[in-house]
Amino acid sequence: MTTTTEAPVTAPPPVAVRPAKHRYRWLIRVGSLVAALVVWQLLTSYDVQFWLNFDRLPTPLEVADDLTYQLGTSVYYQDLADSLRRILAGFVLAAVAGVAIGTAIARSRTTADVVQPLLEVVRPIPAIALVPIAILLFPSNEQGIIFITFVAAFFPVVVSTRHAVRALPTVWEDAVRTMGASRWRVLWSVVLPGALPGVFSGLSVGMGVSWICVISAEMISGEFGVGYRTWQAYTVVDYPGVLTGMLTIGILGWVTSALVELAGRRATRWLPREEAK
Amino acid sequence: MSRLSIDQLYVGYGPDSVLKGISLEIAAGEILVVVGPSGCGKSTLLRTLAGLLTPSSGRILVDGVPVGGTSGDRALVFQDDGLLPWRSVRRNVELPLAIRRIAKVERRERADSWISQVGLAGYEHRLPRELSGGMRQRVQLARTLAGTPRVVLADEPFGALDAQTRTAMQRLLVEVWQQHPTTVVFVTHDVDEALFLGDRVAVLGRDGRLLTIVDSPAARIEGADSAAARAEILSGVAK
Numbered sequence: 001m002t003t004t005t006e007a008p009v010t011a012p013p014p015v016a017v018r019p020a021k022h023r024y025r026w027l028i029r030v031g032s033l034v035a036a037l038v039v040w041q042l043l044t045s046y047d048v049q050f051w052l053n054f055d056r057l058p059t060p061l062e063v064a065d066d067l068t069y070q071l072g073t074s075v076y077y078q079d080l081a082d083s084l085r086r087i088l089a090g091f092v093l094a095a096v097a098g099v100a101i102g103t104a105i106a107r108s109r110t111t112a113d114v115v116q117p118l119l120e121v122v123r124p125i126p127a128i129a130l131v132p133i134a135i136l137l138f139p140s141n142e143q144g145i146i147f148i149t150f151v152a153a154f155f156p157v158v159v160s161t162r163h164a165v166r167a168l169p170t171v172w173e174d175a176v177r178t179m180g181a182s183r184w185r186v187l188w189s190v191v192l193p194g195a196l197p198g199v200f201s202g203l204s205v206g207m208g209v210s211w212i213c214v215i216s217a218e219m220i221s222g223e224f225g226v227g228y229r230t231w232q233a234y235t236v237v238d239y240p241g242v243l244t245g246m247l248t249i250g251i252l253g254w255v256t257s258a259l260v261e262l263a264g265r266r267a268t269r270w271l272p273r274e275e276a277k
Numbered sequence: 278m279s280r281l282s283i284d285q286l287y288v289g290y291g292p293d294s295v296l297k298g299i300s301l302e303i304a305a306g307e308i309l310v311v312v313g314p315s316g317c318g319k320s321t322l323l324r325t326l327a328g329l330l331t332p333s334s335g336r337i338l339v340d341g342v343p344v345g346g347t348s349g350d351r352a353l354v355f356q357d358d359g360l361l362p363w364r365s366v367r368r369n370v371e372l373p374l375a376i377r378r379i380a381k382v383e384r385r386e387r388a389d390s391w392i393s394q395v396g397l398a399g400y401e402h403r404l405p406r407e408l409s410g411g412m413r414q415r416v417q418l419a420r421t422l423a424g425t426p427r428v429v430l431a432d433e434p435f436g437a438l439d440a441q442t443r444t445a446m447q448r449l450l451v452e453v454w455q456q457h458p459t460t461v462v463f464v465t466h467d468v469d470e471a472l473f474l475g476d477r478v479a480v481l482g483r484d485g486r487l488l489t490i491v492d493s494p495a496a497r498i499e500g501a502d503s504a505a506a507r508a509e510i511l512s513g514v515a516k
Contacts (some may be wrong), residue, residue: 028459175359178327179373179424180349193363270363270404 164198
């Protein structure tokens, strides 16, 4: 009927030209890590003391030994599972509540007037400072830890959701409304998907903060978990154990953040993006 | 198709009113084009007709019924970026059908039929950002008409396109409108576009009043000479 004279804008993705230069960069990255390990090994094995004291720190080899040993114990995995469960519960609750409340604040003036003063008062309090409240409020430490994790992740999600919803171009909503869409349809088909990129930036931050808080809460309340085990190792002067705990926390944090990042990329594929680095 | 009656329409308050005392009768199945200098309230008029803005006084009747808000019967077409960027071409066109609660299978069939009518068969799975500006406007046209609105309100839909694409889109619009007649209110600042598309051309003045309505002598006839009407409109705009 009609012929299309315009060609689509997308060209096939350019064939990756990755000469030796790229491999060279990887060498530098790996080399930098190895160099840091070597320096650590030298400083600790020679018990260097010049203002900083390296004599009591374990060497990387001792840490590696301890990690290998712990990987063979069931306690290690039990702690891992405890911490992951807490993070997951707190984070998922925070994501759901944060998106819902952030959207409500951005869309309804009444909700904003009722809820926002409360949030602004509570927000400056670091979640970890709520530990006493959590202990008083909740019947079990477990719930208290999840509460702390929830509070930590909640604020970044609320704030970024609110910003993302407020920043939506009105043209999408106008278009859908003049198709006869209801309020719920607008919310579901325009507001939430449109705000998703902003929501995910809040989720990324929230995941980072909730790890900080779950570990600290575990260290304080002593109900097992990686944080508890790390602090426990310190109190019994098991320094390789402390380092193993820290390493574990680092890897857990990294993996969970990467998962959030990945989910975010998949959910916002429609965004114009630069070629991947 | 619906008949629109605009009676003493004011939008905004006091001397700052954007529209002042607009009265217009638009026949069912007519294409009425609104022209005027930028900032004269053309878009405001359309958005008020759509129900997105509430008039401060006066009223709008659609087939004798006052407008009380937005409705799927009066669809708005935008200059650009009206498509939802996270939905593929097909899912964008399906949206008004989903809002009308049409079953999934039929939704898909109707959407694909509209997509091929605007010449985009084969592009169903593309995202809006993967299309050129002209193709995106084709999708918007398909999406708007898929909802079978009784009035189409177009806000400079071809304003961001190059001259060649714009001409192609004007022809497409006429072609589709002839097959699926509906009342169209079309805003543009291009007088030639106005005279080609419109049965009548309403000229808005800088102060938000309706200056004059000019009959297009050769609506939708290619290469017709409308010099007299053109001069009349331009003299109105210049006032």
